[in-house]
Amino acid sequence: MKKQRNMILTVAIETELYDILGVSVTATEVEIKKAYRKKAKDLHPNPNDPKAIQNFQEMAAAYEILSDPHSRAAYDSMGIAGVDGRGEDGGPSMDDVFQQFFGAGAGSAHFGFDFGPGMEFGFDGARTRARDEVIPYEVTLEDLYNGKNVKMNMEKEVECPTCRGSGGKPGVKSKQCVKCEGKGSIFVQTAIGPGKLGTSRQKCQECDGRGEKIREKDRCKKCKGERTVKEKARQEIFVEKGMSHGQRIVLAGAGDQEPGLPPGDVIFLLKMQPHETFERSGNDLLTTVQITLSEALLGFDRILITHLDGRGIKVASPPNKVIKPQQTIILRGEGMPTYKTPDVKGDLYIILEIEMPSDHFMRSINITALQALLPPKRIDPVPEPVIVDSAHYEEADMAEVRERAFPASSDFFDHASRAQFGDGDDDDEDAWEDEDDDGEEPECRTQ
Numbered sequence: 001m002k003k004q005r006n007m008i009l010t011v012a013i014e015t016e017l018y019d020i021l022g023v024s025v026t027a028t029e030v031e032i033k034k035a036y037r038k039k040a041k042d043l044h045p046n047p048n049d050p051k052a053i054q055n056f057q058e059m060a061a062a063y064e065i066l067s068d069p070h071s072r073a074a075y076d077s078m079g080i081a082g083v084d085g086r087g088e089d090g091g092p093s094m095d096d097v098f099q100q101f102f103g104a105g106a107g108s109a110h111f112g113f114d115f116g117p118g119m120e121f122g123f124d125g126a127r128t129r130a131r132d133e134v135i136p137y138e139v140t141l142e143d144l145y146n147g148k149n150v151k152m153n154m155e156k157e158v159e160c161p162t163c164r165g166s167g168g169k170p171g172v173k174s175k176q177c178v179k180c181e182g183k184g185s186i187f188v189q190t191a192i193g194p195g196k197l198g199t200s201r202q203k204c205q206e207c208d209g210r211g212e213k214i215r216e217k218d219r220c221k222k223c224k225g226e227r228t229v230k231e232k233a234r235q236e237i238f239v240e241k242g243m244s245h246g247q248r249i250v251l252a253g254a255g256d257q258e259p260g261l262p263p264g265d266v267i268f269l270l271k272m273q274p275h276e277t278f279e280r281s282g283n284d285l286l287t288t289v290q291i292t293l294s295e296a297l298l299g300f301d302r303i304l305i306t307h308l309d310g311r312g313i314k315v316a317s318p319p320n321k322v323i324k325p326q327q328t329i330i331l332r333g334e335g336m337p338t339y340k341t342p343d344v345k346g347d348l349y350i351i352l353e354i355e356m357p358s359d360h361f362m363r364s365i366n367i368t369a370l371q372a373l374l375p376p377k378r379i380d381p382v383p384e385p386v387i388v389d390s391a392h393y394e395e396a397d398m399a400e401v402r403e404r405a406f407p408a409s410s411d412f413f414d415h416a417s418r419a420q421f422g423d424g425d426d427d428d429e430d431a432w433e434d435e436d437d438d439g440e441e442p443e444c445r446t447q
Ligand SMILES: [Zn+2]
Pocket: 160, 161, 162, 163, 164, 165, 166, 167, 168, 220, 221, 222, 223, 224, 225, 227, 228
């Protein structure tokens, strides 16, 4: 062990102690001390809550190691094995640390909490709580708008009722695991880079991290020594109005049980499927509605959309208001409900797209009559330019132009798209131009 230390460079191979204190691996001694004082206040152990006691113990031990430059250096270079090396490299053993903290009266006897072999920390196999189960759950935007109550059948591990979680037949005592000497974990050296060796602690496979084993013939028949059995469980979750993609619904303690540990949580992770009509941004919604050319010119008063709860939303445009292409309107209070205060809703933005009549439709009507009603066409500029050439009319796709490597300034595209989307200072006459014409016939512009 001593010889190998020369090969080990200082690389933090474990950061868990830092995580426990909530400080970075580069934290100063002062920062570590501060973090400890704050945590000690927050986590003051409640004698009736084994989990709280354990959290406190972990935190205190983490501080003990990191506050001492010698043990901190050992931890940084070798992980917990560096300080848990039973004296070989001079660091304090975990047992000493705990004795210091909780020994002599104030300690575990008072708390009535016995942390078993390998249980000091959340390292590797030694957990402080049974495994949490994270279940991705797909929801629609409708679900998040309306809320949803979901019942589902699941299976979970519960403590074996026959052996009450001991894994053995009545009266059978388990034996200390020979491989890990009852510690539940073993130290393994692994290459963490060229010429660098790191020591890390791994769960003992022989006893599955328990530190003890039961002989095969002494095992409980019901759970076969596993200590837990599968049980069907009915879970119910409430997807609340206004919840978001990525939000977690936690059923605390509803997860698998492991003897001697608080049960894990079942966590539903909401995954929202894309919606074909609405886009969501926070509590606001965005959608696009097609209106006809007649509606753009003469106004509308109709159900524009069917909302996420099935309601029709009727909107009337103001009289004598010509609607421009891509005009956006806002329906206040028609957005998503706010999580926890669902009566407060965001806004709904609607982009109005104008559906131009088809060539077929135009052929079917009296064009002369229409022309007499519409604003007049533009005429050539006066005075006419000295040279006038004729160019061929051909439809183009700006998206295609954009994909090419084109040494034009970005303004070129900005102008094109502004004209195409009818944005900005276009005045009323412009709305009548075919959008494809804009890029092709700049000479038509009189400004
Ligand atoms: Zn059993």
